[in-house]
Amino acid sequence: MLILDGVTVEVAGKEILHDINLEVKPGETHVLFGPNGTGKTTLLMTIMGFAGYTVTKGRMSYKGEDITTMPLHERAKMGMGMSFQRPPTIRGLKTRNLVALCSKMGKDPEELARRLSFEKFLDRDVNDNLSGGEIKKSELLQLMAQDPDMVLLDEPESGVDLENIALVGEVIAELLDKAIKHFNEPMIEHKKKRKKSGIIITHTGFIMRYVNADVGHVILNGRLSCANNPEEIFSCVGKFGYEECVRCMV
Amino acid sequence: MHGLKEKAEKALNKKAAVGRDIDLNIYRTGTPESNATGLAELCETDLLSAGIVPSGEGRSGSYIQEDHSVTHCNMTQKGVEISSIEEALKKYDWLKDYWWKALAVDTDKYTAFTELQPRRGYFMRVAAGQKTVYPLQACLYMEEEGVLQSVHNVVIAEEGSEMNIITGCTTASSLHSGLHLGVSEFFVKKGAKITFTMIHNWKEDVVVRPRTGVVVEEGGVFISNYVSLKPVKDLQSFPTAYLNGDNAVARFSSILVAPEGSWLDTGARVYLNGRGSRSEIISRTISNGGTIIARGHLIGNAEEIKAHLECNGLILTERGIIHAIPELEGRLRGVDMSHEAAVGKIAQEEIEYLMSRGLSEEEATATIVRGFLNVEIEGLPPELKQEIDRAIEESEKDIF
Numbered sequence: 001m002l003i004l005d006g007v008t009v010e011v012a013g014k015e016i017l018h019d020i021n022l023e024v025k026p027g028e029t030h031v032l033f034g035p036n037g038t039g040k041t042t043l044l045m046t047i048m049g050f051a052g053y054t055v056t057k058g059r060m061s062y063k064g065e066d067i068t069t070m071p072l073h074e075r076a077k078m079g080m081g082m083s084f085q086r087p088p089t090i091r092g093l094k095t096r097n098l099v100a101l102c103s104k105m106g107k108d109p110e111e112l113a114r115r116l117s118f119e120k121f122l123d124r125d126v127n128d129n130l131s132g133g134e135i136k137k138s139e140l141l142q143l144m145a146q147d148p149d150m151v152l153l154d155e156p157e158s159g160v161d162l163e164n165i166a167l168v169g170e171v172i173a174e175l176l177d178k179a180i181k182h183f184n185e186p187m188i189e190h191k192k193k194r195k196k197s198g199i200i201i202t203h204t205g206f207i208m209r210y211v212n213a214d215v216g217h218v219i220l221n222g223r224l225s226c227a228n229n230p231e232e233i234f235s236c237v238g239k240f241g242y243e244e245c246v247r248c249m250v
Numbered sequence: 251m252h253g254l255k256e257k258a259e260k261a262l263n264k265k266a267a268v269g270r271d272i273d274l275n276i277y278r279t280g281t282p283e284s285n286a287t288g289l290a291e292l293c294e295t296d297l298l299s300a301g302i303v304p305s306g307e308g309r310s311g312s313y314i315q316e317d318h319s320v321t322h323c324n325m326t327q328k329g330v331e332i333s334s335i336e337e338a339l340k341k342y343d344w345l346k347d348y349w350w351k352a353l354a355v356d357t358d359k360y361t362a363f364t365e366l367q368p369r370r371g372y373f374m375r376v377a378a379g380q381k382t383v384y385p386l387q388a389c390l391y392m393e394e395e396g397v398l399q400s401v402h403n404v405v406i407a408e409e410g411s412e413m414n415i416i417t418g419c420t421t422a423s424s425l426h427s428g429l430h431l432g433v434s435e436f437f438v439k440k441g442a443k444i445t446f447t448m449i450h451n452w453k454e455d456v457v458v459r460p461r462t463g464v465v466v467e468e469g470g471v472f473i474s475n476y477v478s479l480k481p482v483k484d485l486q487s488f489p490t491a492y493l494n495g496d497n498a499v500a501r502f503s504s505i506l507v508a509p510e511g512s513w514l515d516t517g518a519r520v521y522l523n524g525r526g527s528r529s530e531i532i533s534r535t536i537s538n539g540g541t542i543i544a545r546g547h548l549i550g551n552a553e554e555i556k557a558h559l560e561c562n563g564l565i566l567t568e569r570g571i572i573h574a575i576p577e578l579e580g581r582l583r584g585v586d587m588s589h590e591a592a593v594g595k596i597a598q599e600e601i602e603y604l605m606s607r608g609l610s611e612e613e614a615t616a617t618i619v620r621g622f623l624n625v626e627i628e629g630l631p632p633e634l635k636q637e638i639d640r641a642i643e644e645s646e647k648d649i650f
Contacts, residue, residue, distance in 0.1 A: 050602055076608040088599045092621025101617070102607045125621070142607060 001026045001197045002047065002150055006058035009039075009046050016042045017222045019058070024150070027194035029176050029211060031230045032201045034219035035242050040201045041085060043219065044152045047199070048082045049075045062150065081148030083139035083156055089127045095138060096122040103145035112144045116171060117164075132159025140171050151175050151198035157206045169210025172200075178211050205234045218242060254355050258365040261356035268545075269486030269515050272457055274363055277398035277429045279318075300418025301449040301637040302389040308633070309416075310384040313372040316391045317399055320370075329380035330413070331373070332388075335402055338373035345373070348404055352435035353463030353490070360459045364400040364433045371401030371433070374415065378408040378439075385414040385447075385633060392430060392456070393422040400431040407442035407470075414631050415444065419458075420451040427455035427483075434462045438470035440495065447475040447634045449641045452482035454511060460487040468495030468524065475627060476504040477638055478514065479645035481540075486515040488545060493520060493527035503627050504533045505638070507645065508540025508570070517545025517575070522555040522585075529555075534623050535563040537570030547577040550585035559589035564596060564622060596622075616646065 002024040009017040017039050024030055032040050046053040047060065049072040059068045067075055090098070099109040099122070113119045116137045127135060136156055143151065153172065160168050173179040177196040183189075200207055208230060216230030220242055226233070236244070265271050297304050297314075306312045311325035311332035320334045331338075339345050355365050372388050392399050407413050419430065430452075438444050452458060466472050472491060491500040502518035520529040531546040548557040563572035574591040596618050604614035623642050627635070 048606055050606075051598070071605075071611075072602060073605040073608055073610050073614075076606055082606055084603070088597060088603050090600055090603070090618060090621055092624035093617060098604075098607070101604075101609065104608075146607060 001028070001063065003061045004047070004058065005060070007046070007055055007060060008057035009042060010054045010056050011042060011052060015056070015222070017046065020224050022217070022224060024197050024199060026197055027177075027191070028214045029178060029198045029200065030215045030217060031208065031213040032199060032217050032219060033233060033237055033242070038219050039222045040219050041154055043224075044082060044154055044199065044201065048072065048080060048152060076146070079149035080152065081143045081146045081150070082152040083136070083143055083154060085154045087127050087135065087139065089125065091125050091128070093126050094123055095126050095141070098126050099141055099145045102142045104147065107145050109141075109145070112141055115144070116141055116167060133161055133164055136160050136168060137164070140168065140175070143175055144171065147175075149196055151196065153198065153200045155201050155203065157202065157204060165206060166210070169207060172207060173211050176211060208234065254350060254365055257356045258362040261362035262359055262366070264356065264358050264362065266358040266360065266459070266486065268488065269459070270484060270513075272429065272459065272484070274359065274398065274429070278394070278396050279367065279398045279400075296391070296420050296423060296451070297389060297418065300389065300420040300451045301416050301447070301641065302387050302418040302420075306387075308384050309387045310382045311374075311386045313388040314391065315370065315372070315389070315401065317393050317397050318368070318370055327383055329377040330382055330386065331375040332386055333373050335371040335373045335404060336369040338404070339369060345404065348406065348435060348437060350435070352437065352465045352492070353433065353461060357461060360431050361433055361461050364402055364431050367400045369402065371403040373404050374413070375406040376408060376411040376413045379410045381412040382414055385416045385631070388415065388417045390417070390419045390430065390432065391422070392420075392425055392428045395425055396427055397425075398429045398431070402433040404435050404437075405444065405446075406437045407439060407444045409439045410441045411439070412443045413445070414447075414634060416447045416449070416634060416637060418449050418451070421453050421456060426453055428453075428457075430456065430458045430460075432458075432460040434460065436462070436464040436472060438464070438466040438472050438498075440467045441469045442467075443471040443473075445473040445475075445631060445634060447637065448477065449637060450476070450478045450482075451480045452478070452485065454481045455483050457483050458485040458487070460489070462487065462489035464489065464491035464500065466491060466493050466495060466498040466500060469497050470495060471499040472501070473627065473630065474500075474502045474518070475630065475634070475638065476502070476506075476516065477641055479505070479507045479641060481509045481512045482514065483511070484513045488517055488519060490519045491521070491529070492523060493529065494523050496524040496526050498524050498527040499529065501530045501627065502532070503625050504535075505623050505625060505642070506533065506535045506542055506544075508535070508537045508542045510539030510567070512540035514540070515543040515545070517543075517547070519547040519549070520557065521549045521551060522557055523551045525552045526554045527552060529557045530560075531558075532560045532625060533562070534625055535561070535572055536619065536623070537563065537565045537567070537572050539567045539570045541571040541573075543573045543575065545575045546589070548579065548587055550580045550587055551582070553582065553584040556586045558587070561589075561591040562622070563593040564619065565593065566595070566619070620646070
């Protein structure tokens with residue numbers, strides 16, 4: 001689905017990520033751990049294709065196509081979608097209208113918003129005066145409309161209060177086709193057909209209660225270390241810190 | 251109206267306080283003709299793009315003036331008057347008590363010149379306690395090449411009344427140059443409300459000098475919306491409102507686009523004289539190579555007044571000038587006045603955010619600009635908001 005092959009990234013002339021190798025297979029959800037300022041967001045922004053994140057070495061491919069220099073919106077059209085940590089406010093643009101613009105299938109913004117108890121914010125300007133948790137919901141709402149195949153989530157649970165965390169968690173599980181529900185076929189068969197993939201940045205690990213992640217990684221000082229059981233990494237980080245975790249896992 | 255003529259004659263060479271000086275002699279004043287042409291002969295699309303419905307459907311009254319002649323005037327609602335100013339002056343002796351009372355005849359050469367011309371323009375009045383069901387519409391249409399069109403309008407909202415007016419000033423598709431002088435005096439009586447929306451479609455070589463005075467009594471509300479999205483050679487206007495009564499309100503919003511070669515110098519001045527009066531001046535301006543001077547002057551003369559000024563400008567082309575001049579003048583303790591002004595380009599961060607949702611760079615830019623021009627105007631009737639939205643939608647191809 002997504003392959004990063006020796007990718008090195010510069011931001012404003014400074015090398016932030018060094019020689020990143022990563023493969024996310026169809027149906028897989030990966031989790032990124034790492035201390036603040038270590039390059040986690042930079043990695044997602046690079047995959048999404050934001051200007052200012054320059055790939056100086058290596059290449060990226062998505063769905064078999066080289067996307068290393070592909071413009072941002074074309075990646076979005078190919079089915080990539082991202083939820084942002086601190087998205088900008090867009091004055092005069094109603095959230096309702098943006099959700100409608102995002103929707104490929106002409107989904108009803110009202111109906112999607114109901115799922116997140118977000119109806120009353122639909123007529124507000126995009127991200128105008130929203131709390132941290134409300135921003136997360138607004139981002140998810142746009143992703144629900146986009147329905148991407150590759151879901152990039154930057155700390156989707158931070159700032160979300162306890163009452164809403166389950167709601168947010170369930171919506172994310174659905175976006176990733178990881179929701180545990182009754183299928184017309186055995187669960188194991190459904191899992192094989194699963195196409196949605198994702199990369200989630202998390203500090204708290206809360207999201208892992210709702211989404212069964214397949215692979216975990218730690219980024220430290222711009223280097224991606226290990227690819228292991230996410231629960232195991234999370235416990236290790238909790239007990240011994242990132243440094244120790246990287247040392248023992250590598 | 252004793253002495254007005256003398257005053258006007260003395261002021262005929264008086265330059266305006268701001269704006270480039272215009273030589274009035276190069277334009278043709280002409281003489282009013284009888285109501286020869288009908289509405290049907292005016293180009294319907296010219297009118298529609300200025301928010302004027304030629305059939306008058308969905309309007310409580312219409313006034314249409316072509317160059318110097320009134321071609322159409324009717325009213326459909328009781329308690330609502332709309333007529334030519336010439337007729338109104340003949341009919342009502344008391345109208346002289348309003349004539350040049352919201353604005354001085356010798357303000358500058360343009361007001362003076364207008365006074366010395368034959369009486370043209372419209373008169374609108376809503377009786378006490380009455381409300382217009384539909385907006386009243388007025389259209390000042392310029393047709394003859396090189397014409398000087400001068401009007402003097404008077405609008406009166408009697409106590410507790412409410413009126414919505416939509417005015418479209420426009421030109422024939424064939425006209426390129428002309429001068430429009432428009433004197434307008436508004437009187438908002440106690441507890442009354444006037445919403446005045448102007449959608450102007452001028453031309454590359456048209457010069458415009460509106461002169462507007464507004465007097466608002468206790469608890470009265472005056473809302474002005476000015477939209478000019480098409481090229482215009484040189485437009486300079488600086489309407490002044492006097493909030494004389496307690497708790498009076500004035501809101502001026504403008505949405506302006508200056509293509510290359512256009513010069514727009516506009517804004518508003520509000521004297522907050524009544525205790526607890528409030529005012530807001532908001533402008534959203536875009537330069538596509540042209541020049542915009544966005545002015546605003548708030549004068550706080552009474553206690554507990556609240557006033558806010560907002561000038562936001564986007565320069566979309568390599569060159570273009572937006573000059574915001576916000577002025578706040580508090581004259582005693584207890585005034586609450588603020589302003590914000592920002593001029594620049596569209597934030598790259600916003601464009602990329604929308605691109606990450608699958609919009610191309612052009613679509614993202616258009617969406618942001620549309621949002622930028624989407625001013626939320628408190629108290630604006632939905633049908634007027636629709637007209638503004640429609641004008642913006644129609645001009646989009648010129649904006650981007």
